[in-house]
Structure formats: C-alpha cells, structure tokens
Amino acid sequence: MDLNDTPEQAQYRAQVRAWLEEHKSEAPDVEALSEDDVVPARRAWQGKLAEGGLAGVTWPQEFGGQGKGPIEQVIVNQEIAAAGVPGILDVIGLGMLGPCLIAHGTDEQKSRYLGPMLHGDEVWCQLFSEPAAGSDLAAVQAKATQQDDGTWRLTGQKVWTTNAQFASYGLLLARTDADVPKHKGLTMFVVPMDADGITIRGLRQISGEAEFNEVFFDDVALDADAVVGGVGNGWGTALTVLMFERLTIGLGAEGFGYNAARFTKAVAQDEHARRDPEVRQRLGEINTELLAIRFQSYRVLSALSQGAIPGPEAGLAKVTTVKAAIDAGELIADVIGPDALDEDSEWAYMISFLPGLKSAGGTEEILRNTIGERVLGLPPEPRLDKGVPFSELRSIEKQGAPA
C-alpha cells in the first residue's frame, strides 16, 4: 500500500509544475471576466494546456495526446488545482467523446475532429438524454431516416445537454430502426451544432441558473459520413461513452468542491455550533463520507494503474458525494439559519442544485439496480420491454401487461 509518487511520477509532476509555473500568468482570471468572455478565454487556455501537453494526457500520441496513464492525468489535475488556474473547458469532449471517437470513429472522423477538440477550437456536447429517455437511455425517440442518397434527416429533442450553447459539434444517439427491439435500432451521429433546424434553449434549474440545455432538431440534414460506429450499433457506441463517464466520475468526486475542509470551516466559524454535540455528530458523519470518497478515488486510480477498469460500483462514489453534500448543505443552513438561503450566500446554490443532481446521469435507483445485478449478481427486475419492437412498445406499456 503506497500513496506516494514513484520516482517517474515525481519527475513527471515536477515537469508539469514547471510548465504551469512558467505559463500560469497567461491563464484567464475567470472571476474577473464578463459572462460572455469566459468561454473564449477558457478555450484559448485549453489550447495552451494542449500545447504544453496538459490536455489529452491519456490520449494516444498519434491524436495529439501524451499516451500516458490515469495517474499522470490525476497528477496534471492536482497540479492545475494547486496552481490555481482553470483546467480544460471541454471536459466532456476530452474525457468521454474524444475517447469514443478514438475507439469507434473512422480514420476521417479522427483526423477531422480530434485535433480541434483537443485544442479547444471546437467544443463538443453529448446528445443522449431525452425527456422520455433519461435513465432508460435505450428508449430514445429522436429519429434519423436515411435518404436515397445515403444522407440522413434527423428530428427529435434532446435534453440535459451541457455546453450545447457554445458547442461546435455534438455526439447524438438516434433511432434509425423502430421495427427491432429498442437496444438494436440505434445509431450514433456527429452533428454540427450550427446546422439548419437546430434550436437550443437554456434549461433553468431550481437554483435559477441554466446548467443545461434542451436541443430541438427539426428535419436536420446529416451527411452519410456522420455515422459513428456503424448503423444499428449506437447502443454499443453509447456504452463506450458511459464507461468513460464512469471513469471520470470515479476519479473526480472531490472535484465538485465538496470537501471536508470547506464544510468544516463553515461550522467552525460558529462558536456555538462547533461545540454542539448534535452538530458535531452530523459533521463527523458527513466528513467521514467525504474522506471515504477521497480514498476511493485513490483506489480507482490504483486499480487503473494496474490495468483494471473500474466497474459500475464506482458510481457509488457519486451517490455518496451527493448524499454527503446534501447533508452538509442541510447542516450548514441549520447552523447559519435563513441567511444561508440568501442569493448572496456561498451555500444557496449548492443547497438548491443538489436535489436535482440526485437524478442527473442516471437516477440513483437505476444505478443501484445495475450494481446489484452486475456486481452482486442479484437477479434482474422482470423486464416487460425485452425483445419487443420499439414501435410496439408504447401500446404494450399502456396496457401494463407482460410482453
């Protein structure tokens, strides 16, 4: 058991730190910028990080990456945090969509898209979820129909899309065959976000901020070569993205800014509260969970560096993080009182945003199902949708009868 850097890792860390020391003055001061200027400034900074080898750390060298392992990625993350500069803007592209293109894209797609993605010239978004296909992702209804000339026409709606408002491209899961069971008639596409027929609408959250977007597609034309991973193989291609997502979550739970020191400080400032056994009990439980999260991410990293890929149980880290942060928000607002809910409070956003996060990225219930079945080997729920052509599914559902 060893948490320390190997000599090679220490050397790499020193090299990263030196680069950051030299270039950190070029990083944008996000707090000082106007809302409109933040994205361009962060894209430019991502480009600099890429030039310095601090973006795409785990990407193969042939696509502009560093060909290194997850530990080096974490070292870069840690040093960027320590230097107090912003990280890359397009976490979704570099962490999930790029690796999917590397795995499933054609040579043309790789050479066209990966470079601009890496350097922040083109930001990407993930177009999977729909109003009626959230945790049940294979239920997507957005429909792409192939034309006689091989091109496609796309109509439908996506939701919960981060970064759509300034993305150049999206990776989109669409139904291309409704006459086969629902997992089988799906295809993945690259969609230029400036295409005719696309409407993007900010989706305001309970906290009042627009964290996500809805994206509407009205008969959008896509080239024949927009398909990623083959027609009808969309489900498998999507699973690749989800696997990289899980990996990102497993490594980055503390990255939300939910950590023991920050929460404790809020309580410590209140002389009455810090001596109150009830407050301390709740704080101790929250902090224990947050410490667990930290060491779980080290475990994931350790496993990765041994060549293992984290299983679905890595998702439990998210469950714990959200739980601990919700509990912390409750505690801190109980200590501070109504003032904690004021718009100007450091805590109001967290308190109001977290209930929604519990449902984001596959609800907690579905995650627990998956882990129960895939990790513990428990028997599955009876499925009423198995083997049924998608087009007949809704009428069967409405009857509520077993297939």
Next chain:
Amino acid sequence: MDLNDTPEQAQYRAQVRAWLEEHKSEAPDVEALSEDDVVPARRAWQGKLAEGGLAGVTWPQEFGGQGKGPIEQVIVNQEIAAAGVPGILDVIGLGMLGPCLIAHGTDEQKSRYLGPMLHGDEVWCQLFSEPAAGSDLAAVQAKATQQDDGTWRLTGQKVWTTNAQFASYGLLLARTDADVPKHKGLTMFVVPMDADGITIRGLRQISGEAEFNEVFFDDVALDADAVVGGVGNGWGTALTVLMFERLTIGLGAEGFGYNAARFTKAVAQDEHARRDPEVRQRLGEINTELLAIRFQSYRVLSALSQGAIPGPEAGLAKVTTVKAAIDAGELIADVIGPDALDEDSEWAYMISFLPGLKSAGGTEEILRNTIGERVLGLPPEPRLDKGVPFSELRSIEKQGAPA
C-alpha cells in the same frame, strides 16, 4: 373533534370499572406465578372476564358476546390496563379467529367452538405462515387430501405460531388443489392440536426466548366437517382473518409498551444525557412518532365508530411503532452503554427482539407495496405467478422467466 366519552360511553366505562373494582382481587398475579401456572391462571381469569362481559365485547350476543362497538372494546382495554390486571389470554382467538368463524363457519362450528374459546376453556392458534410462505401467504404448501370417505389427511409444516404449545385448536390454511393458480387451491380447516401426527417445537428468537413455534403435520387425519368457509375458498377466509388482524394492530399499537413516557424516563435518569443536544434531538424525534401512533389509534377508533373499516394504511402504524422502538432501543443503549445489553437490563429484550418484528406479520416491504397499490393507486409490480397452476410454479420460478 372530540376525544371525550359520550354520556353513554361514560356510563359504560363506569359499569366496567365497577365490575373490575369488585373482581380484581380474583385476578392472577402473573409475576408471582411459576411459568407452568401462568397459562391456566390466565385462562381462568379470561373465563371470569367473559362472565363479566369484558371478553368478546364486539362479538354478537348470540355467541356470548356483548354486541358492542370498537370504542367499547377500547374502553374495556383501557379500564383493564388502569386496574392493573391481566387482559384476556387468547387475543388471537377472540380478536381474529373467532370473528372469522362467526363470518364463515357452519352453525355446528359456531356452536361447538365459540363458547369454549370465549371463556378460555379452549385456546386457539393461527396456522397460516410456512417457511416458504411468509409474506407471500398464498404460496402455502401444507397439503390436505380428501379421502374417499370425505375426511382429510394433512401433511406439512407451519411456523411463527403463537400459543401453539397450549392451544386446543388451530385454524389452518392448506393447499387442497395444486392444479389451479395459487390463490385458488386453498382451504381453511379447524385442526385439533392434540391429533396424532402433530409435533410442536418452540422456535427461539434472537433474544433467546421462544416467542413462536414450528408445527409439523405428518399425515394428520381431519374430519370432513373440519373445513371452514368451503373447499377452495381458503384464500377469502384467510383475508377475513387478516382484516381483523389489521384492526387489532390499528387499535393496539401502544399496547406493546412502547410509549414516550417510558423511553423518556430512561434518558431522564442520566443527567449528562438529558442535557445533550444530540440525545435530545433523537429523543424528540422518537417521541413525536410515538405521539403520532397514539393519536392515529384514536383516529382508527373514531372511524370505526362511524362505521368505517380501516384500510391497509393502518399497517403504517406498525411500521412507525417498530421504527420508533428500534430507534429508542439504540438511543437508550447509546446512553447507558454496554450495560443496557445485559440479560438483566430492562432493554436487552426489546433491542434484540425488534429486528425480527420488522419481518413479522408480512414484511414491511410487502406492506408498503400493498399500501402503494391499494391506497395510493400506484400500478402493481409485474407478477410472474399469475394464472399459473401452483404445481408448475416452482419450475417457472427457477427459470426466472416471465410466465
């Protein structure tokens, strides 16, 4: 909204109190008696209560009861408690099995069994649950086969049977037809507990005490007139018993001795604990739930006296009671320390017994299903056993495939 007695109720209360005042010296002192003497003494006392009109309060007068309502029953319960004397011994017989016989029994059965039951001359037990049929009661396997002469032979096993060790009769649910779906092939029988082929074995609980029994039936002969409610109608007959059980639970939640005053006293004795905010918070939450239980039972009573029958949601009172008592046990043992777990401690039995109570009488999960479906109108779980002959069920289950 009125919690007080009407003039008629006050008069009845006075009458009950007067009887108890006159006869309470005849009541057995249960604590002072040896283990073997308790049951005979309590049976005799039940006989006296019956003579005085304090047993079978809600039974029709033609069967020896008082033909009164549930409020009068509660008045009797309250006055018996206030007088500090034991109540009736055969709560299951008088509360659940007798009313079932009254509803479904033949005239012969009513005249043969109800009198001795009421007076404690013959104690009854309920033989429904089996090792593989607990919350899924319709899955009973105990098998009764009709002989050419119309009599029956019974083989099987029952479990969780209270009072079996001294009962004269049992009401037993058996499978009489395995070739129809599972709810349809059941029949209810009266079983003399001294019949050849019956073995009774005490079932010790986690707390170390034998609260329940296992009862084994090895080719037991039953007369043709042992059937209650008709061959093949056992499920409906069982539901009658369960409805009366629910009613008993709805009215009697505080009867377990789990009440706010008792738990609070344990904490109040500890000067350090009674000022500890964390202890007080837990105590306040527990007591709030126990107060809710008390007023819920008043609500049930109020509804009953208006002629309404409590729905399945009355079972939530049991969920709350068990939850509050478990929480109270944890709190009190946290306050007292390991000493609370000592055999001689007032609390050890409660702490160790309660986890099992959570599963008794239909697990909490099944209860929540029932309430969700019947009270909130939520859609049911998909059922894989619907319409399948019982004899084919197990092989289908083992395949895990939808029927």
Next chain:
Amino acid sequence: MNLELTDEQQALREAATGALSRVADYEVLRDALEGAARPENWGLVAEQGWAGLLVSEANGGAELSLFDAMLLLIEAGKLLVSHELLGHLPATTLLDAASYPGTADYAEGTKRAAFLAARPPGDVETAWTVEARSGSARAAAPTLNADGTVSGEVAWVVDAPGADLLVGVAVDGSGTAKTVAIETGASGVSIEGPVLRYDSSRLLGNVSLSNAPATVLEGADPARAWYVAQALLAAESYGAVETALTVSVEYAKERYTFGRPIGSYQAMKHGLVEILRQRENAYAVMLYAGWSYEDKPEEFALAASAARTAAGHALDYAARQQIATHGGIGATWEHDAPLFFRRSQLSRRLLGGIGDSTDRVAGELLAA
C-alpha cells in the same frame, strides 16, 4: 370520541379551497423569485373573515378553534398561497386575551398584526430568546426599559413588513417576561424588509427596536402564542405535503421507464408510501395540538412542538421525493416542485427551526 371534521369544519375548508384557488398561481411565485412583487392576499383574508378566526366574539372575532385555523392553513399550504396569517393569528390571540383596545380592527382585518416571536424558556435554556440574524446561537429577547419603551433586535420576523402592530415579548429589569404591543409607526421602530427572496410566498422582516413605545398586555400568555405559531406552521407544511404526494403519485402512474410505469417500481412506490406515512403521522399529532389547545392546555407545548416536528420532517422528505419522482425535470425552473422545495427549506428554519421544536418535544417530556 369523534375525530372526523364537523360539518362546519368541512364547510370552512371548502370555502377556503374555493377562495384560495382563485388567487393561487405558481407562475406569479416564480416571477416573484426574479424580482416581481410578492402576491398580497390580505384583502382576501379580511374579506373571508379569516383575520379574526382566533379572536373572541366579544372582541369582534369569529371565536373559532385553533384546529379550524389549522384547517385553513392546510388549504393555504396546499396551494402555496401567500398570506399573513402566520404572523397575524398568534398576535391576535395575545391581543384578544388582553382585550387590547382596537382588537376589533385586527379581527376584521382592517389592520394587521405580526407576532414578534419569542421562544419560551425550557428545561435547559431558561431565558426567553428570539431569532438571531445569523448563526446557531439564539439571541436575547428585547428589553422592556424602565420608561416602558422596548429595545432589541429580532430577525426573520414572519409577516412583519407592512404590519400595523408588533406583538411579542420583552423582558423587564427584574427578568420577568411581559407581553408587549408596539405600533410599527411609532418612533424607534424599524423593520427591514421584505428580506430574503428564497420562498417568494413568504414575507419576512428584521425588526429593530430602539426605545420604542410599547403597551404591556396583561393577561396574555406569550408562550401559548409561540406554540400557536408552531401549530399553524405545522398545518401549512402539512398542506404542502398533501400536494407533493398527490402530484408525485399522478406522475408516477403516467411516466414509463423500461416498459413499466415508474410507480410500479418498489423504490418509487415505497418512497411515496413513506410520504404517506409521514403525512399521516403529522396529521395525527396535529389533532393532538388542536385538541390539547383547549382541552388539555398543559400538553399544548408538547403537542404543538411535536406537530411542527412531524409536519416539518414530512415536508422535508416530501419535497425531495417530489423532485426525485419527477427525475431531472423536477429540478428545473419551470416545474412546480422547486417551489415546494423552497418552501420546505425556509420553513424548516423559521420560528426556532425544526431542530428547536424537536428539542422541545424532548424537553417537555423530560421535565414531566
């Protein structure tokens, strides 16, 4: 024994539902979160005769029971209608008990009073305390100066902005708590507010008193008024739980995932039943509060604290479950679930907070 509603109570409730649904509007509440004016329904309150619910007929009121007032607050809570009764009703019980001159105006609703809520001493904490602006320590109640004026600060006073009169507690030089009434127009009275735009149906103010002229109300029991406020807040919270459950159950029947309505899954079903369980518990303890107010006054502090605790926890749970039931959509601005969440978050921390009412349940029983 009869715990069913009387015909009069049924009628009161139906009239309330009718009147309140005419003004209920979630869209207006969302707009108010962004700066539009909070909906004011005092005109309706006065017109319906609700202002004088708890005032005796002799003083110009309707002399109804506390439980009647709770029934009204349940209906208001169901629809998240804003009203100023949470501040006004407890204040009027004090005015009525002291037969304060002009009580009839408050009973008719031509004037409006606000309860300057003070928490009575308990088994451990022996002082009267009021809400602090920030932090977990409670503040000392205002002082009744030798010249009869009152000085002090009370934060987060419900319905204080725009009120004509503040009624609460001030402690005199000998440490005795007196009930005082303070005209808001008088010198030395300053009310900051409305403050905090988090639950836009709620009206809050921070009160500063500097040698403010006051009338001492003899014969009024300010501890009882504190518990009246707890019981009313419980009822209002209970109403919100009712809606959260109804709306969530409806959605769970209609929304399908993996080929089944989501309400057929145990996790969802059991969560919704848990709302029901907590709701039923809350209602039971509210019955206790309503009954004890008149028939068992020595248990009213316990009953009202327990009602606040049960209903508050039920709303905490229901508001989160409502969001979870609706999946991602339940956390979006346009949805109504966040309005119930905001209601739960703020209510939890007013009038001493749920932690305090829970502590009081323990304290009342420990001291018994």
Next chain:
Amino acid sequence: MNLELTDEQQALREAATGALSRVADYEVLRDALEGAARPENWGLVAEQGWAGLLVSEANGGAELSLFDAMLLLIEAGKLLVSHELLGHLPATTLLDAASYPGTADYAEGTKRAAFLAARPPGDVETAWTVEARSGSARAAAPTLNADGTVSGEVAWVVDAPGADLLVGVAVDGSGTAKTVAIETGASGVSIEGPVLRYDSSRLLGNVSLSNAPATVLEGADPARAWYVAQALLAAESYGAVETALTVSVEYAKERYTFGRPIGSYQAMKHGLVEILRQRENAYAVMLYAGWSYEDKPEEFALAASAARTAAGHALDYAARQQIATHGGIGATWEHDAPLFFRRSQLSRRLLGGIGDSTDRVAGELLAA
C-alpha cells in the same frame, strides 16, 4: 500510487483465513451465549505469530504494519472468531515504544497484555477519560499517585480478564498523562469478568485499581494506542460486514416470493447495494488509517476515528439488513444472523462508542 495488497499481505491474509476457519464455529458461540465457555484462541494467536505483529524486530516482534494487523482482524471479523488482539495489539505498541522489559514475551504470546483504553483530550473535552460502568458521562482516567501507584476504575476493558499486564494511562498530580503498565497479579488490581454474555466472542472486564504498583512507560504515546484500537475495531467490524453481505446476497438469489427471487425486488436489491456502498466507504477510510499511521501521523487520529465511524455504521446497517433479508428466519436463535447483530450492538458501544469516534472526526477537522 498502489493501494492493492502486496504479495506478502495476500499471503498473510490467506494464512489467517486458513488458521481462523479451523477454529471458527457459530454453534460454539451460541452455546457460549447459554453459559458454555467462551472459545479461547490465544494458543492459535501465539502459534501464528500474531501477538507480535506490531512489535519491532528488536523487541522480538514481526514489525509489520498497522494495515497488516487490520487485515488479520478483517479475517477474524468475517468468521466472528474470538481473539484477544483488540486488547493486546494496542498495548504492545506502547510496550514496544518504551522497550518495556519482557516485551518479547508479549510479542511471542507467552504472555498477554490488555489495553486499558483511555480517550485522549479533544478540542472540547480537555481531559483523559475512560469508560464508565453505566451512563453517558465518561469517567476520569485513573490517577498516578505520588508513590508511583495507580488508583481508579475502568469499565468494559476489552480482553482484560486473564491478561498478564494492563497498559494504559494514568494522570499524575500535575495533570500530566503518563503511560503505565500494571501487572495484573500485583496487589490492588482487581478485574471483574468476564462480564456481559451478549456477544459471546467478546471478552470484557471491569478493572479496579487501588494503589496498584505501576511502571511508567517513557516514550510511549497512549493517544496513538487509542487510535490503533479504533482502527483495529474498524477492521474487525468491516470483516463482519463482508460476511453479512455475502450471506445475504446468496439467500436473496435463492429465496422466492410471489414467483420471483427476493433479490430481484428493488427494496431488497437497493438495501444490499447499500451494504456494499457502506462497506466500500469503510474500506477506503481504513486505507487512510493504515497509510497515515506511518506516513502521515498527524492525520492518524482523524483517519482512525473516521474508519471506526464508517465501519461501525456499516456493520449496524448490515447486521439489520441481514436479518431483514432472511425474513422471520433471520431472527431465530438457530440462525447465524443474530450473532452478527449481537456483534454490531456491542461493538458500537465499546472503546468510546461510535458516537464518540464520529464526534472526534468533527473535532479533529474543527481544530485543524
């Protein structure tokens, strides 16, 4: 970074599993609940070389890491095997640090020591305290008299009955805490026990010291020993969680109700996944405790307290879920689930209790 077990650790664990499963027997534990002798496995402990795990080679021990000792306790916890290492191992770290004469006997296991556990001062409570016989207030640590003898009472001392030496804390006249070793055969030492037949794998005694001769151990850090005990109890609890989960999952696959295996129902499935979640959390924090003991000693108090908290809560939850999974049968005497329940109930209240370790997690961070 590598958090996988080393080959040596794998070998240690496998050897432990092998040796422990030869003596593991739930039936014997049930018999002991009814009066039969508690199973004694000290011979095995000595034979396997476990007694000296945490003693340096110079003093005759194996000089392994704390995490190695935790791995051993995990295996013992899985099988509910009784051992006296929870008392012995922390005591030997103190003997070793002070190079107490005869430490080698304790490392070899020819003699056995017990840790007279004392809780170090925290950010609020500034005194050294020990377990009281009953009640929520902790007792003062024993006194180091001017003549070098020790007087005081310590209740619920793990593994004290039958031990040759008690090692713990005594506070001298100036209020300074000293580490002391007390031969149990000396005058003035009385150990009542075994006491409490609730978890029959556990050995507890109440220690009374009346001017008992003592040796002061210089260079030993008794606070560190307290946290070593916390970390070991965490590991033992974690092991029990592993078994509870494995056994419950197996049963949930095999038991059918309403035509489906019970493990296919969400309520059951999610409950079992919750055990897994808590188990994984506990293991992660145990890694922190093991790592910080040597590499980050200033965080060891925090890490060990967090490990105790996480593993303790996990066992509380798992033991109840194990009973619930098994339905009625899980609560019967013949079943093994109650043994795990008893383990969870008693462990929760030893060595300060989980409430205390949780408070310490808060305290360490609040003071940081």
